[in-house]
Amino acid sequence: MTESLTTTLGTKTPRRLLRRVFQTPAGLVGFVLVLFWVLAALFAPFFLEPQANDFDTANPLAGPSLEHWFGTDALGRDVLSRVLVAARLTFALTFGAVIISLVLGVFIGVLAAVLGNGARQVLFQLIAAATAFPSIILALLLATMLGRSGTAAxxxxxxxxxxxxxxxxxxxxxxxAGADFVGSARLLGVPKGRLMWRYIVPNVAEPIVTLTVVTMGASLMMMAALSFLGIGVQPPEYDWGGMIAEAMKDIYSTPWTTIGPAVAIVSAGIGFSLLGEKLAELLDPRGAVMTPGRMLRRLARDRGRGGAPAAEIDDAPSSQAPKGELPQDVVLGVQNLRVFTGHGDDRRELVRGIDLIVRRGERVGIVGESGSGKSLTISALAHMLPGLLEAEVDAHTFLGTDLRGLSRSRLRRIIGAKMPMIFQDPMSSLNPSLTVGRQMRDKLDAHTSLRGAAAKACMIEALENVGIPEPARRLRQHPHELSGGQRQRVMIAMATLGDPQVILADEPTTALDVSVQAQVIDLLKKLNEEDGTALVMVSHDLALISQVCERVIVMYDGRIVEEGPMAEVIGDPQHPYTRALLGAVPDLSGGTAHELTTIDDYSWNTDEYRAAHPVPRHTDSAASVAGGAR
Incomplete structure (x- = not known):
């Protein structure tokens, strides 16, 4: 298959970005207006300042003419020259205000995303209280307190x-901050500074750029308003607002003296608004697409070089932790895992007393309907629960190390490279603003000593091992440039970097079609069989789990209701819920008359039933961690 029409343009050079601005009338008009006033601010004072300050007492308040396009003011000075010269001071003050506001606002806003819950709530309340005051009133108050001047304004x-x-x-x-790729970066040990500026800020850059450029137009008017009220620029200096204030004295007899600075303010504001919207669209890497003409030219160029167009993948067939007293082949174990939401009287238990061990090279499946607690369970195993949830556990071991009470940095060193997690939606799990190579390199930087060419070779090998063609080129692409199957393969390739001992897969095939599901399943089984990496896979599809896993755990309402070897659980289900799950799997061998099983009787979901019927365990493979540890 030829390359997709949605392949992006690649790296955005300034020349390419400028050319795309010109492709729309709004972008072109905005760019021309802004460019005109920026050039005026830069060069007009050098050429027109003498004319702007030249008094002509014999020709005051003259009307528009070929010599004076916008007439003259009360002292006979050319209004147009003064408007062009005033652009420098107006823009300098406005740019300064916007940059200071942007830097402080972005710092405070991003800081709130990486702080703890308590500090974040305090910051939220302070911001909410500050926004209760209209900005123009607050600017008037602050400018007056700081002293009447352009700098104070x-x-x-x-x-x-x-x-x-x-x-x-x-x-x-x-x-x-709540996205999967940020959670993964936290687990990898990415420092808070890098987390802020590389993972969070780039993904909010589009509205921030829009805010910055559009705010320029609003700030121009507010700066002009402050000068108009006599709080901003003071004579003998002048800006557009000061010029309008001066012209208002003769507004009824010579209204044309206000037209020049008014046109300047309006045109500059419109220019910044139009340009801001267009730049925000272009700076977002997800918004750039290759046109069919450019795609065909690239394909022709590739053929000329002897290269073949890339095929879509969807169509392609630390040191060892000290040992505890658990059996030698157990890599992960947890006893009485509980997950809660809320506090005090509102506290609610979502996962209720899970016991689980995973042996080396074992493939364990966790099945159940949506809301049964499957994803919360493996998120708790990897210490990746959302911020509003908390977990409690009686025992939690990984590679013989008790994980309870360890610092975040120690957890990252132990878990980050050895217990990777694959999420169900790779598009939200990969950072959309970073290339594939940059994201893979972050993991290598955090958990290995590989750098430079060695790191690149490792990443290319990882992508090759999961069947991605042209891996060197894929490293330079953003996630949106890949198909769904390719993105999921990238997630698997990232999971193989380092020394993974257990891979946690949270419904890794949910967002994929059937053919790509089969490819992903084959990849996971290949990793398990060739490298001995244990696999814990979550799914609501019992038929899918049966194709992958050797042992199955059935969950309902945050509890394990049955577990054991796959063949025994499917062949002889003991719990009513397990039988209902199996009955809900379509069976075409019986024809269309076969009806799916529905759950009408929930009498088994009571404490009385559970007390009288212990969880069916077909073997002793699910013995509790505490029993092994003793």
Missing amino acids: MLGLALAGVPSTARLVVNLTATV
């Missing part, structure tokens, strides 16, 4: 804009 406007910027960034980062 800039600082007042900057500080007044911090709360709104911080609130936007907080709302954006709150969503990104």
Whole structure:
């Protein structure tokens, strides 16, 4: 299959970005307006300042003419020249206010995403209280307190804009901070500074860029308003707002003297708004696509070089931890695992007393309907529960080490490279703003000493092992440039980096079609058989689990209701819920008259039933960790 039409343009050079700005009328108009005023701010004072300050007392308040396009002011000075010269001071103060506001607002907003829950809530309340004051009123107050001057107006406007910027960034980062790829980065041990600026900020860059450029237009008007009210720029200096204030004295007799600075403010504001929207669209790596013409040219160029177009993958056939008293082949064990949400009287138990051990090279499946606690269980095993949930456990061992009470840094060193997790949606699990190679390198940087060419060779080998063609080129691509099957293979390749002992797979085939599901399942089985890596796989599909796993655990309502070897559980299910799951699997051998099983009787989901009927265990393979540890 030829390369997809959604292949992106690759690295955005300034020339390419500029060319794409010109492709739309809005982008072109915005760019031209902004460019005009920026050039005026840079060069007009050098050429027009003498003319702008030249008094002509014989020709005051003259109307528009070929010599004076916007007329003259009360002292006979050319209004157009003064408007162009005033652009420098107006832009300098506005740029300063926007940059200060942006830096402080982004820092506060991103800081809220990486702080603890208590500090985050305090910061939220402070931001909410600050945004209760209208920014223009706050700017007036601050500028007056700091003293009437252009600098005071800039600082007042900057500080007044911090709360709104911080609130936007907080709302954006709150969503990104809860994404799977950020959780994975935390587990890998990515430092907070890098987590903020590499994983969180790039994924909120689009609205921040829009906010910055669009805010320029609003800030221009607010800066002009402050000068108009006499709080901003003071004579003999002048900006657009000061010019309008001066012209208002003669507004009824010579209204044309206000037209020049008014047109400047409006046109600059519109230009920044149009350009901001277009730049935000282009700077988002997910928004860039290759046109059919460019794609065909690239394919022709590849053929000329003797290369073949890439085929879609969907169509392609630390030191050892000290040993405890558990059996030598047990790599992961947990006893009485519970997961809670809420606090105090509102505390609710979501996972209720799970006992689980995983032996070296074993493939364990966890099945149950949505909401049964499967994903929460393996998230707790990897210490990757969402922030509003907490886990309690009587015993939790990995490679012979008791994980309870360990620091986050120690947990990352032990778990990060040896217990990777594969999520069900690779698009949300991979960082959309980073290339595949950058994300794989982060794991190598955190858990190995490989750098430079050695690290690249390791990443290429990992991608080759999972069947991704042209791995060197894939390293330079973003996740959205890959198909669903390719993204899931990248997740598996990342899981193989380092020295994985157990792979936790949370419904890794849910978002894939049937043919790609088969490929992913084959890959996971291959890793297990060739490298001896244990696999814990979660799914609601009992038929799928039966194709992969040797042992199955059936969960309902946060509890294990049955477990044992796959063949025995399927061949002789003991629990009513297990029988209901098997009965819900379509069987076409009986024709269309076969009816699926539904659960009408929940009498087995009571404490009385559980007390009288212990969890069916077909073998002793699910013995508790505590029993082994003793």
